Amino acid sequence: MTTRYEIQISDLLGRYLVAAKDLKAGENILTDEPFVLGPTSDSALVCFNCYLPLISKFLVCKNCAVAPICPGEGCPESFPKRWHSKSECEFFRNLKLTKSLNPMTMVQNVGSLLVLRAILKKDTDPQAWAEFMKLETHLDERRNSSIWEYNDNTVKFITTLGLLDNVLDESLVQKVCAAIDVNSFEVRGPPIPVLGYSQPLRGIYLKASLLAHDCVGNTHVSINDNNVLVCHASMDLKKGETIYYNYTDPLKGTSLRQHHLRIGKYFKCNCERCKDSTELGTYLSSAICPECKTGYVSQSSDQQWDCHECKKKFEHSKIWHTVQCCSDKFDVINKKDEKELEEYIRNVSKILAPNHYLLLEATQRLAGVLRDAINREPHPTKKLMRRKLQLCKELLPVLEKLCPGISSTKAITLYEIHVSLVQLAKKLFDSREITGNGYMDELMNAEKYLKRALEMLFIEPGNSPEGELCAKALEEYRALKATMNNVLDGIHAEGKTYVPPCETARPITEN
Structure with missing residues (x-):
């Protein structure tokens, strides 16, 4: 198959992908198997083999006598992937014999399982490990921060397993944690039959990790139930054009998107949408002007909001307080109640621009409630x-x-x-x-x-x-x-x- 993308390097984007040929909307750009997949850092207990939630009881792997797995007849046969590999099982078995590793230790450290499995790749798949270690970590920004301290528990856990005995890099575990935090994709965990309950997972996809960000992306990314990531062009792309994926929720306002990127990805987005106070003419973060009542005020700086109609300027604190009150109200209403949602939309429409992200979310919620009512x-x-x-x-x-x-x-x-x-x-x-x-x-x-x-x-x-x-x-x-x-x-x-x-x-x- 002809290569549809190329890797390039720049000071601004680091390593990123560009179209190697003209691409049509809907054309497959890349398909990616996970380098590693596992539970989030605050996950409840899951089966180490298939990632089904283990709600009340579990068994341990009969070979290593350490890894928690599904009780009864074991993991469903419909899940073809088995994550508790032979090499990992042997690793746990040796630790059981040499360091008396017990299942409860693994149960208590399920949030560190993804990091552990990534580090084990150093010996089992050195080529992929080398690519993983090239991923952006923003380690200096994280050093001595609250997230650094939070990951100390993972560092201590990995140390007790003897995985760092011959490692010269003292920050290796923190570096792995950072690479996972910055580059992982959210993946749907397998649901418990009948209940439908599942634990969210995180996956590292080495090719897809190189997709640059833009708040109006030109790709569509999906991950199927076999955990394979597929990236398609969402619009026509010209050869040499940067391939972008939106790391954020497109229906959130600029301040929320920027906060998400700053906290989770450690950069400030300067895309065209973020630089435009009207958010491409949608006024997704704007309010109705308190002065002229017809124009929309948008944030023009950290200290000021401007009306696009009457040109009146307002202090940031005044408009922001109004928007925050609308947000606080949305947090407390019953989002499954038609009347409460209708009342919220009716009242807030007098204050915020028609397409404000709070109104859009209320609109989506109400449409879902009405759909269910119509079907019922x-x-x-x-x-x-x-x-x-x-x-x-x-x-x-x-x-x-x-x-x-x-x-x-x-x-x-x-x-x-x-x-x-x-x-x-x-x-x-x-x-x-x-x-x-x-x-x-x-x-x-x-x-x-x-x-x-x-x-x-x-x-x-x-x-x-x-x-x-x-x-x-x-x-x-x-x-x-x-x-x-x-x-x-x-x-x-x-x-x-x-x-x-x-x-x-x-x-x-x-x-």
Whole structure:
């Protein structure tokens, strides 16, 4: 296969990836197996073999008599990967004999398992270990900090195992901890059957770790249930163009994204979005101007916010206090209660810009609550359907700007819009509020949204939640086409001819 990326080096980005050829949106850039995968530093106990949570009881590996593993019949056969390797088992077995290592020591240090497994790679996979040690650590910034002190427990644990007896680098464990913290990807742990409960994991992917950051990325990254990471181009890329991945949540404001990057990645982002106080015209962090009441005020410096309409300037503390009050209120409301969410949106919309990240999160939550209510009710009302449709449509333009090209969040939103259009159109047709022609208009409109969603979902791993949604969407697409054919047959049976609306026509359900 032709190489789709090249590694380059710069003072600003360190080692990073660029497109080695022109790439089309949806094209696979790289596929990466984890160098190491394991529980987070504050994880509850998991099976050392398959990473299933061990809630009440566990067994120990019969070979080493140390590693905690699944009780009963052992790890599910559906999990092909076994993380408690033969070499690790032998390592534990020797420690059991020489240093009386016992299972409870491992239970108490499950949060250090990922670091331990990374260090064991030094002998079992020296080539990959060498690549791992090239990863950025920001060790100097971490030295003598609270995170450095927090990792002292891991240092002491690794030391007791004798892994540092012949190591000259006294900071090796801290360096490994840092490389994991700075470069790891969050991975879904396997869920307990029926309960669905799982522990989040962290994985180091040596190729994907070289993806540079931008708050408007040009890639789409997914990790399947086999823990394989796949990176696709989310938009067309030209040869030589830097390949970017957004390390942050695109629907968070600049201050929150910068805080996340500063605390977790140790750098300040200077991308175009971060330098633009309007966040590419979305006003995602802006408030309504207290002076003119029509413009939006955005933070222009650490001390000042400016109105884009009346040009009035405000002290940072005044506007920030207002935004913080809205944030505090959102923290305490019941996010599963339709009325509380509606009241929050209604009140906060008088203070914050329409696309403020707090309002967007409330919008997403409310849309989810309404979706569940519609699916649960035997006869959901048109009001519920219209409200959910409105919320999804409010979210879509923001996603188009901040997540251009392929985006799983955008695909899900497009899918939900299609669902609402189909449900509402059927209800209107059944109650004879629209004719067969009007029903057909609505179904064609829904089809456009569903097709766009499917175009994005096709690249998702089949065993991921998004991949499962893709399979469901395909079934619904077939059902939609069948419904459209039935409606057409009905129109023709009445001796009429269906004429598709022009692109500028507004479907009834969008009024």
